[in-house]
């Protein structure tokens with residue numbers, strides 16, 4: 202092991218420990234407060250102009266072993282009641298004054314009841330002038346569904362494949378429902394032909410994966426030419442969900458060579474936007490926005506979060522309770538919590554590190570602080586770890602720094618898992 206590798210290995214191991222501690226401290230919902238009865242979170246959103254409305258669909262046909270997103274096994278009757286409540290909530294927040302530019306529909310499986318999804322997007326389009334609708338789904342939808350009905354309604358489709366490797370698909374519980382890697386490639390191809398922008402999710406860091414098997418996955422995906430490829434490091438949460446995903450995970454030390462292999466092979470035809478997101482570097486370029494400030498967003502549905510500045514909002518994670526809240530004339534958001542300015546700054550740091558440039562001027566304009574005022578310990582650690590190099594007033598991320606940003610992103614995903622677990626307890 203070279204000195205640089207040893208330094209990176211020590212840095213990432215200590216980062217893992219620090220992150221676990223920070224997540225538990227800064228993302229605790231112990232002080233979350235319920236909105237008092239009769240006091241609606243709608244008062245927050247009056248005439249607010251936010252970037253994104255997030256809509257959560259918490260149903261799946263199959264429950265994958267690595268996934269701790271909020272979802273339950275599909276039940277048609279409940280899902281229909283849910284979509285009806287969701288549309289009531291959407292109408293309520295728009296009539297309450299909420300304005301947004303984009304809609305992101307995430308899951309779960311958003312396409313599980315196609316007609317209901319169509320009605321929901323049509324409702325939004327009839328009430329607003331949104332610029333972009335993004336939606337998540339899995340490859341089997343392009344075999345069993347009728348995705349043409351979403352033409353003109355969904356601008357960006359994000360398809361989760363995870364891997365073409367049948368052993369990984371079997372181990373994670375996806376093979377049976379979604380088919381083999383070869384079959385899923387055909388379905389993804391159909392999706393790519395149908396939608397203006399298509400992203401495909403891959404994951405690495407599974408037990409048994411090697412740099413060369415990860416490259417095989419990426420090459421195969423690149424042949425299909427999606428607009429974007431997201432490469433998630435398999436994240437093992439820090440809470441109760443840890444056990445199931447832990448058995449699928451490889452050794453943490455295997456992630457660095459896999460990251461380098463992903464980066465190298467992607468560079469042939471894709472541009473790294475972040476160490477976990479790549480956009481195609483051929484044909485028509487993909488429009489990507491980069492907002493340092495994070496962005497205010499509002500979540501509707503059961504299992505959604507929202508944020509206005511330091512106010513963090515949590516919807517009910519109990520689907521029956523959610524439907525009840527809507528029937529009583531409210532919205533799904535029923536708890537709120539204050540985010541510490543430290544955790545918001547740390548999110549900025551992750552985004553800047555991922556983007557490759559820590560811009561002192563931009564950071565100061567957003568936060569009123571210089572990078573050194575906000576991150577004295579972090580910058581000392583990152584410089585010592587060889588993750589950053591100074592350039593004038595700013596810092597550039599090195600390759601090790603990109604990897605540290607990827608680890609920070611994985612910590613962010615683990616933080617979201619931790620929030621979801623606490624939100625389930627709040628709803629109980």
Ligand SMILES: C[S@@+](CC[C@H](N)C(=O)[O-])C[C@H]1O[C@@H](n2cnc3c(N)ncnc32)[C@H](O)[C@@H]1O
Pocket residue numbers: 267268269270307308309310311337338339340360361362363402403404433434435436437446614
């Ligand atoms: C929550 S899923 C929703 C999309 C769709 N249901 C599917 O299965 O593809 C969105 C993405 O989250 C990512 N994901 C889920 N669990 C993860 C984990 N433990 N670590 C990293 N990424 C994860 C997967 O790449 C997945 O495609």
Ligand code: SF4
Pocket residue numbers: 260261263264265268269270272308309310339361
């Ligand atoms: S990965 Fe997708 S299909 Fe699998 S459980 Fe999570 S949301 Fe459902």
